[in-house]
Structures are given as structure tokens and as C-alpha cells.
Amino acid sequence: xxxxxxxxxxxxxxxxxxxMAGEPIEAVxxxxxxxxxxxxxxxxxxxxxxxxVITFNSTARQISPLTELMLFKEPExxxxxxxxxxxxxxxxADCIRNEVRTSTPTQKGDWKPLVFLLTDGAPTDNxxxxxxxxxxxxxxxxxxxxxGANANTNTLRKITNNVLMMNNLTAGDxxxxxxxxSGSIKASSKSIDAKPGEAIQLPPPPQGFAIVx
Amino acid sequence: MDRDENMLPGIxxxxxxxxxxxxxxELSGSVPVNSPEAEQADGEAVRQPAEEAPAAEPEKPAEPRxxxxxxxxxxxxMWRYRTIAEDGTELHTECHCKYTRxxxxxxxxxxxxxxxxxxxxxxxxxxxxxxxxxxxxxxVVADGAGSKQLSRIGARVSCEGAVEYLSAALPEMFSKxxxxxxxxxxxxxxxxxxxxxxxxxxxxxxxxxxxxxAVIQKLxxxxxxxxxxxxxxxxxxxxxxxxxxxxxxxxxxxxxxxxQRFVITLQIGDGCICAIDSSESHDKCFxxxxxxxxxxxxxxxxxxxxxxxxxxxxxxxIRISRGRSDILMLMSDGVADDYFPAQPMMKRLLLDLRLxxxxxxxxxxxxxxxxxxxxxxxxxxxxxxxxxxxAKQLMKDGSPEAINALWDDRDTLAPYSLExxxxxxxxxxxxxxxxxxxxxxxxxxFDDRTLVVMxxxxx
Numbered sequence: 001x002x003x004x005x006x007x008x009x010x011x012x013x014x015x016x017x018x019x020m021a022g023e024p025i026e027a028v029x030x031x032x033x034x035x036x037x038x039x040x041x042x043x044x045x046x047x048x049x050x051x052x053v054i055t056f057n058s059t060a061r062q063i064s065p066l067t068e069l070m071l072f073k074e075p076e077x078x079x080x081x082x083x084x085x086x087x088x089x090x091x092x093a094d095c096i097r098n099e100v101r102t103s104t105p106t107q108k109g110d111w112k113p114l115v116f117l118l119t120d121g122a123p124t125d126n127x128x129x130x131x132x133x134x135x136x137x138x139x140x141x142x143x144x145x146x147x148g149a150n151a152n153t154n155t156l157r158k159i160t161n162n163v164l165m166m167n168n169l170t171a172g173d174x175x176x177x178x179x180x181x182s183g184s185i186k187a188s189s190k191s192i193d194a195k196p197g198e199a200i201q202l203p204p205p206p207q208g209f210a211i212v213x
Numbered sequence: 214m215d216r217d218e219n220m221l222p223g224i225x226x227x228x229x230x231x232x233x234x235x236x237x238x239e240l241s242g243s244v245p246v247n248s249p250e251a252e253q254a255d256g257e258a259v260r261q262p263a264e265e266a267p268a269a270e271p272e273k274p275a276e277p278r279x280x281x282x283x284x285x286x287x288x289x290x291m292w293r294y295r296t297i298a299e300d301g302t303e304l305h306t307e308c309h310c311k312y313t314r315x316x317x318x319x320x321x322x323x324x325x326x327x328x329x330x331x332x333x334x335x336x337x338x339x340x341x342x343x344x345x346x347x348x349x350x351x352x353v354v355a356d357g358a359g360s361k362q363l364s365r366i367g368a369r370v371s372c373e374g375a376v377e378y379l380s381a382a383l384p385e386m387f388s389k390x391x392x393x394x395x396x397x398x399x400x401x402x403x404x405x406x407x408x409x410x411x412x413x414x415x416x417x418x419x420x421x422x423x424x425x426x427a428v429i430q431k432l433x434x435x436x437x438x439x440x441x442x443x444x445x446x447x448x449x450x451x452x453x454x455x456x457x458x459x460x461x462x463x464x465x466x467x468x469x470x471x472x473q474r475f476v477i478t479l480q481i482g483d484g485c486i487c488a489i490d491s492s493e494s495h496d497k498c499f500x501x502x503x504x505x506x507x508x509x510x511x512x513x514x515x516x517x518x519x520x521x522x523x524x525x526x527x528x529x530x531i532r533i534s535r536g537r538s539d540i541l542m543l544m545s546d547g548v549a550d551d552y553f554p555a556q557p558m559m560k561r562l563l564l565d566l567r568l569x570x571x572x573x574x575x576x577x578x579x580x581x582x583x584x585x586x587x588x589x590x591x592x593x594x595x596x597x598x599x600x601x602x603x604a605k606q607l608m609k610d611g612s613p614e615a616i617n618a619l620w621d622d623r624d625t626l627a628p629y630s631l632e633x634x635x636x637x638x639x640x641x642x643x644x645x646x647x648x649x650x651x652x653x654x655x656x657x658x659f660d661d662r663t664l665v666v667m668x669x670x671x672x
Contacts, residue, residue: 043288
């Protein structure tokens with residue numbers, strides 16, 4: 001029996017550089033746990049969304065391949081090293097190319113991927129290479145979150161128009177961010193059959209966050 | 214995490230604790246399959262972690278997969294049923310079904326509120342109307358734009374407007390020209406036939422205009438209404454009423470002693486209109502009688518609008534055909550998407566209608582044969598288990614070849630049918646159609662569903 005349904009691929013790009021060590025990385029882990037438990041209670045999300053995690057520090061790699069929500073295993077996260085954001089975008093482009101199904105005359109492809117990027121610093125590698133790699137894949141929906149005072153929102157604006165700023169890198173704010181991500185995934189899995197192809201409507205960002213104009 | 218010895222490799226027990234039925238993982242790649250029930254994955258290869266993965270990770274099992282059915286067994290009972298809150302605007306009834314018996318055949322139609330709308334307590338946006346007028350069979354289906362709050366009203370009044378017009382205009386054409394049926398029965402390349410085609414194309418175009426007029430009149434009547442202003446935060450506009458528009462008129466004819474139909478259709482927006490000759494083999498039986506959007510799959514859906522009913526646009530969307538096809542179907546995308554692509558999947562739809570007693574299955578149902586129909590809980594307060602049979606279950610896979618093989622074997626379906634298994638979806642064909650639409654399960658399918666079937670008798 002064919003398993004070809006239209007999935008909503010969701011990629012989490014998480015900064016695991018040295019500055020995330022301690023409370024922030026623990027908060028990210030808790031955030032993913034909460035995100036999963038929230039999404040597993042929503043039948044629409046369970047039937048449509050798939051999740052992948054890409055982490056970056058001195059290098060970038062996909063630690064969780066795009067996986068059925070019900071089978072998704074929380075990844076092991078450790079913080080340390082630099083901020084290879086450019087590399088993360090290149091890995092993302094590769095993953096989308098390999099994992100996201102495109103449409104053919106006989107098969108409806110997956111929905112456009114939803115990408116959430118969380119970083120607390122400035123890239124230490126060549127960001128333009130990553131942006132160039134992403135140009136060749138279909139990703140209309142990237143939401144970047146600049147976490148804390150050291151994050152560079154101008155850099156993130158080069159990647160996407162959807163940039164959020166989290167003023168403090170606290171456990172509470174990170175938890176709020178992940179709650180917002182799960183709300184966004186739910187909203188997207190609900191609206192896909194209403195307005196496919198159009199820009200997604202995300203819920204308003206949580207308190208303490210600002211949308212970077 | 215320690216893995217339970219009894220689990221299949223690569224499955225996280227935590228991820229499965231809520232699964233109501235035992236899960237059989239579908240493994241891919243070179244991982245040994247240690248369960249007789251595990252199947253080779255039929256999808257793409259599972260992506261392995263990047264090459265630069267540090268050697269520190271002790272093991273990297275292949276990613277497990279779940280079948281769509283396993284996911285649905287888990288989600289089926291999670292769907293909530295919420296009634297629609299009164300807000301002073303015109304609400305849609307939950308569902309509707311209708312049966313019309315004519316001399317030439319039956320029209321069976323039904324629509325149901327989708328799981329998503331039930332879960333959220335919002336209206337069904339689909340509508341359909343059917344009628345018979347002077348021997349002509351008429352059906353119109355409309356699907357209100359999901360993102361527009363009043364689209365259900367646009368869908369309803371456009372169906373009503375078109376059917377009202379057609380019910381008057383068609384008899385008038387036949388009374389004005391007593392030779393019209395003869396003309397429609399004539400040489401298909403002759404001027405007389407083509408002239409008659411032009412007349413009917415004009416009537417179909419006017420039907421679309423009348424449908425659009427009905428939407429405008431309705432909008433005028435709602436303007437300044439406090440309930441609508443409070444619901445929308447402003448006065449309603451035409452865009453709030455947007456809906457698709459699928460119409461078909463079938464005129465039964467007798468040509469050289471053989472029963473045929475002259476069929477004229479119009480499709481604006483997504484959904485599907487098609488004809489099937491159920492006596493034909495898989496390669497000759499199917500005809501698509503409309504096209505959804507022109508562009509990419511995820512493109513915006515077209516809606517009934519002033520631009521769409523203009524002469525140039527509509528001429529491209531009207532289809533005329535004549536032949537022996539005994540099944541004519543119109544449906545909203547809530548059904549069409551579950552049977553995509555139409556060729557060959559609409560054959561599977563027709564087989565599903567037979568297996569579930571909506572159309573006669575034919576043959577001997579006194580003995581039953583495995584696989585048994587599948588039971589999922591209904592999305593109602595009672596969560597009553599409803600047995601449905603799926604043609605999919607009778608095929609080795611979902612490939613076009615498998616569907617075509619089953620189609621050519623369709624006279625042997627009876628032992629798999631609901632009837633053979635001793636259950637029924639309702640007392641009448643239209644109730645069974647409604648119950649089937651309301652309860653068949655496809656993963657990721659939770660839109661409103663509407664299907665109208667014209668079933669003609671060729672004997």
C-alpha cells in the first residue's frame with residue numbers, strides 16, 4: 001500500500017555553539033519535549049507534519065532525519081564550539097532536496113517545508129555559501145529567531161524576512177519560543193488545505209519577542 | 214535508552230505508548246527484518262546521518278516507518294466533534310443526502326462536514342443540488358473557499374441559482390425545438406449536431422452567470438446586516454463568498470437502439486467531473502470531463518467570479534461529450550484529492566462505491582472473503598465504530614497496474630463487500646453514500662466531502 005500522503009516537513013535549525021551551554025541548551029531540550037507532546041495531541045499535525053533537527057556549532061549536521069511525528073525521538077543536544085550557520089543552511093538545502101517530495105503529474109508532492117532557525121550569535125563561517133545553496137530549493141517559509149543580545153538580526157534578515165527577536169536567552173523565553181513553534185506548526189497543518197501556496201499565517205509571537213521589521 | 218527485547222529495531226517505545234493497535238514497523242535498507250509482519254518500505258530510502266557524524270555515536274538504527282493506517286489508528290479517536298456556534302449568520306446543516314430516480318437512471322448525492330470542521334466547530338463549506346427536468350439530469354457541486362468565512366453561502370446560492378435556471382431553461386429548449394433530441398443524436402461531426410452543441414454550451418454559460426448573479430443578489434441582501442458585520446468586523450464582500458463551481462447536465466438519448474447520453478459539463482476550480490463506462494476494460498472506460506486549476510498543484514484555486522463567467526474564459530472550461538458511459542460523477546476536492554490522479558484512481562473510487570453498497574456490487578454475496586472491512590470510530594459524540602471496505606485492501610499496492618487489474622476483475626468483488634461481511638452503511642443508497650463519505654479514512658484527508666453520482670441504465 002502506498003504511503004504517499006502530502007506531508008508538512010518541519011525543520012528545526014538549532015544553534016548549539018558554546019554560548020548556548022548550560023541553561024539555554026537545557027531549555028532547548030525541554031522546549032523540544034514540550035513541542036512534541038503538544039503536537040502529539042493534535043490529530044491534524046500527527047497526520048501531516050514530519051520533523052527534522054539540524055544542529056550547528058563548529059560544523060553543521062542533521063541529527064534527526066525527517067521523521068513521522070509519532071516516531072520522532074528527542075535528539076541528544078550538547079553545546080560547544082563556534083556558529084556554523086552558513087553550513088547549517090547548506091545542510092538544510094541538502095536535506096530538503098533529498099527528503100521533501102516534489103510534485104509530479106501522478107503524485108502530489110509535500111507541502112513547502114516550514115523552517116525554524118534559532119541562534120544566539122553571529123555566524124563564524126561563510127553565510128553567503130549557505131544562502132546560495134538555499135536559493136536552489138523551495139523554502140518559502142523560514143522563520144528565524146535571534147535569541148539574546150549577541151544575536152545578529154541583520155544577518156538573519158539576509159536569510160529571511162521573518163525574523164523574531166527574543167530579548168533574553170532565558171529558559172522562560174526559550175520555552176515560549178517552542179510553544180509558539182508548535183502553535184505555528186498546528187496552524188500550518190490546518191491551513192494547508194485552505195490556502196496552499198500562499199504565505200502562511202503564523203500566530204502572533206509570544207510576549208517578550210519582537211518582530212524585526 | 215534501553216530497548217525492549219520484543220520491540221522491532223529502531224522503534225522508540227515512548228513514541229508508541231499511545232498506539233492502540235500493535236505497530237509493525239516498515240523497515241528500509243539493510244536492517245534485518247526480524248518480524249514476519251514487517252514489510253519492506255516502499256517509499257524513498259531513509260536518509261542516513263551526514264558523513265561527518267562523529268564516531269562517538271554507538272549505533273544508528275535505520276529510521277522506522279509507520280504505515281498510514283497505523284497513524285490513523287492512533288489519530289482516529291483524537292478527532293473531536295463540535296457543533297457549529299450560532300452567530301446570527303446563515304449556518305449550513307451538518308450533512309445532506311438526496312436520491313432522485315429518473316426513467317434513465319438515478320442521481321445519488323451527499324455531502325458531509327469534514328473532520329477538520331467538526332474538530333474546530335466550523336461550518337461545512339460544500340454544497341450540492343440535483344434535479345431532473347424534462348428527462349434531463351442536472352447536478353451542481355460547489356466548495357466554498359476554506360479561508361473565507363461566508364464562502365458556504367456563496368457555494369449554496371450558486372448551486373441553487375444554476376439548478377433553478379437549468380430546470381427551467383432545458384425544458385424550454387426542448388419545447389421550442391421538438392427535433393432537438395434528434396439533433397443531439399445525429400452525426401457527431403455534422404453541422405446539425407455541432408449547432409445543437411453550441412446551444413447547450415450557451416445554456417451552460419448562462420447557468421454560470423445565473424449562479425454568479427445569485428451570489429451578488431445574496432451579498433446585497435446581507436449588506437448592512439448587523440450579524441454579518443459583527444462576524445466579519447466589516448460588511449461582506451464578493452471575495453467572502455468565493456466558491457468553486459462544478460456543473461453537469463446529462464441528456465439521455467437512444468441512438469441506433471442503444472442508450473447513450475449527451476453530457477455537458479463546466480468546472481471552475483478544483484474537484485473533479487468524470488464519466489466511466491462500467492462495461493469497458495480499464496484502458497477504455499474513463500473520461501475526464503473537466504480540469505482543475507491550470508498551474509502547479511499548490512496553485513490558488515479558481516473561484517466563480519465575473520472574470521470566470523466571461524465568454525473567453527468559460528468557453529475553455531465547458532466540455533461536451535456523447536457516449537455510452539453509464540456513470541457520471543461530480544465531486545469536491547475533499548473526495549477528488551483522495552483519488553488523485555483521476556486516471557486511474559477514479560476507477561478505485563467506483564470500486565469503493567460498489568464494495569460499500571452505494572452502487573450494486575453484482576455477484577454472489579452469500580460468502581465472505583478476507584480482508585475484512587476496516588473499522589474506525591466515527592467523528593461524532595458516540596465515536597461509533599463504522600466498518601468500511603477499501604478497494605485498496607484488495608490490491609497488492611497502490612500502483613496504476615494494480616488498480617487496473619482489480620478493475621478488470623471487478624465481477625469478483627462481491628465476497629469482499631460490506632454486504633458479504635454482514636454490515637451496511639444505511640437503508641438507502643443516498644444514506645449509505647453519506648455514511649461512507651463521513652467515515653472512510655485517508656491519512657491527511659479532513660476536508661468537507663461531496664459526491665454526486667449519476668448511475669444510468671444501459672439496458
